[in-house]
Amino acid sequence: MQPEQPRAAGVFDAARTGELRMSEQTALRLASACDALVDGLRQLRGTDLSEVSGFPELPSGVALTRGFAAKGHEFADTLTLLQEAALRYKAGYLAAGQLVSEADAAQRAALELAADRLDDGA
16 A cells, blocks of 8 residues: 555545544535546556657667656556545545445545556556
8 A cells, every 4th residue: 555545545434434524515526626636647647658769779778768668657657546545535535425325436446446556567
């Protein structure tokens, strides 16, 4: 679990136990903000930064190409983890607003994203 994920899971757990409550309207506003964040991260994730060119075929150029390609993969993995955390926060906010089916759908989306990430070997 990444650093932000326990906090996001904690929001969901607090909402499920009744420790965290909010109005339905507030929950929907926060969920909408999470959706906007997830969409923005998805757009960034669509940018392929692992394709690196322009370095000569010298050993140092090959090493730079490999290094920058690895950074591109790390960036993509980080964006996926942030999407997952945003979906978990969304689930927590919706659960706190007593929107149980919507919260379950957001939680399921976060779990599917995590499963896809694990299937990809991240």
